Amino acid sequence: MPSTEGAPAKGTVAHLLPQTYKRMVAEWLEEDTPSFDYGGFVVGDDMAEAKLLGKSKGVVAGLPFFDEVFKQLDCTVEWHYPEGSYIEGGKTHVATVRGPVRKLLLGERVALNTLARCSGVATASSNLLSLLRKAGYSNTLAGTRKTTPGFRLVEKYGMLVGGCDPHRHDLSAMTMLKDNHVWSCGSITQAVHAAKSAGGFAIKIEVECQSFEEADEAITAGADVVMLDNFTGEGVRACAKKLKDKWGRGNEARALVEVSGGLTPENVEAYVCEDVDVISSSSIHQGVKHVDFSLKVVPKVQAKGN
Known part of the structure; x- marks a missing residue:
């Protein structure tokens, strides 16, 4: 299986995703808030914006999942770094999320967990591929089926963003x-x-x-x-x-x-x-270190100053 690096691309990795990933996102949100949102009651529905900060080094991956979390919560995301970018950490301003403040906080942990895991897989994939290329290997580096049940799509997606072959997706493939x-x-x-x-x-x-x-x-x-x-x-x-x-x-x-x-x-x-x-x-992809991200709501005074 020769390497496909340098081959012309007709789309982005995101175009590979099945529509079922949107249902997965809805299930993640339901799991995280199965009944009342007490924290959301505290902050209310005022419009606000939050900064997505990259706190550790790594490849940014998982944008479609992050976007879908906030789309389902009537929020918008403006990315300042495209998918596949390498960030140096140190609170890099990766994206800005805007919407009702309670919904920003409602999606915060689900979006961050997904982005951190996917970016961790992409980073490990990219690092090992770079190591092999420096050693003179020009063929294919692939993952395996040792993925997390229920989270396989995200992890396989991270491998692709990191430049690797995801290998077979399931027993039927x-x-x-x-x-x-x-x-x-x-x-x-x-x-x-x-x-x-x-x-x-x-x-x-x-x-x-x-x-x-x-x-x-x-x-x-x-x-x-x-x-x-x-x-x-x-x-x-x-x-x-x-x-x-x-x-x-x-x-x-x-x-x-x-x-x-x-x-x-x-x-x-x-x-x-x-x-x-x-x-x-x-x-x-198995047991890799996550890329650390945080989402910080811009204080009202600072937001007015902007």
Whole structure:
């Protein structure tokens, strides 16, 4: 899977989002205020504005979710930094939100939580991709399916903003045959044939492999991708070369070679090899540090002065 960096874009990452994300936002707001809004009663409905401040370094990501939170609350958002921008922190004025003050506060925590998490994923994705590019790797860095239940769309979106491939979105997007599938079925060949009978020509098949022999069997059976799982860096280079020598490279390749399993910024450089088409790592989205944001309502006196 060659890198698509530099390819002409027809739209923005936001154009990929399904309309269902708006329903997700509504559910988040309902979860946060299931009955009375006591704080909103205190402040009332006077018009106000609030500054979104970026307090730590990172890539800004998740604008559509942030926007939708406040759109559903009859507020407007003016962005001063476009999505994908890198901010230096130190209370960078990232956006201005305007609307009834109780609604600014009603959406505050939901919007900030989403933006902070999405930006954290984008930042980790961008950082690891930069590390790999400096190490000479020009192919694809991908995430994994180790995402937070109910929050997958936001995390996959953050990977895309950070420049990475989000990998399969769910069990229906691709057939990935892991060791448990193979053991339950009897063999790699049987598992691949069964997968093909169900998914037909439209669903790609990937097989998790522990050796060259397993990967070779998977490709022979018709797998589209073989994942070299939990190999050493030296083992990956040797196995990937052997597979490419036998099954072809580039447009002639019979299957893609993916490497995964415990890869982190601390060890991933050892796996850099142009015979590897995809490096996948959950370190770009699982347990990543959030980018810190706050939303500060402009005091009335200051607002009048503006």
